[in-house]
Amino acid sequence: MTTFPARILHVGIDREWRAVADFVMDPANMPRWAAGLGSGLTRDGDDWIADGGPIGQVRVRFTPPNDLGVADHVVTMESGLIVHNALRVTPNGDGAEVAFVLLHRPDMDAAAFEADAAHVESDLATLKAVLEGGL
Template sequence: MPGALLPCSHLSIAIACPPEQVYAYAADPRNLPRWAAGLASSEILQDGEDWIAQAPFGRVRIRFAARNTFGVLDHAVELESGQIFHNPMRVVANGDGSEFVLTLLRQPEMTDAEFAADRQAIEADLKRLKQLLEAPGSNQRQPL
């Protein structure tokens, strides 16, 4: 019999930029410090297929899903303790632009306040991503 389901929140933001460009930018882990402060607060370094970053909660190892044409940006984040969190994330077409969607799963040990803080941090990251990609004359629209 399967275990209990985790409560979750689907966080999304509309971005006035074609999905291919949003995906190309968000799929490049080197861009994480520019928009995902909740995950990578400084330079990110490649280690084989993984990426090493300094997050606000410690050093993390990140592994993204292989590049694909479906907009899937799922990634696993491994903490220094060895605990791994799987984070579903996706870019989908929305008219002439995109919808960027992340599913936040509430972990069993999280308090209401911790879950709310996690949600707020991710919402701030998504707003930063939107600002970067929609900035007039922004070169962020082009993949690195």
């Protein structure tokens, strides 16, 4: 059994946590803050299809809406690689904490992992700006 190194990337958002969770859990909102989705998402049954820019087309399956702030999603790359993304919104005082668990997969070298982390941090900063600036 193998586990991979992980990094938790997070951001505090000065907005009521439930509003943040509802926004984050709605796949239609992801192109507003997640740059890796390229031109947006198109629904395909229970999945969503995204033009992932340089990584090609990807299939994304989201956790159903829930009361816990869990916004996990599974991304299947054109290559067949499946990536499980853990994304959580947690109450934090009068606001919210949004956390993403980034795994250092064996197919990534250190530079690719750091680049992935930078993309996630940028996406979280965009999410904060969108939500604190208003929907």
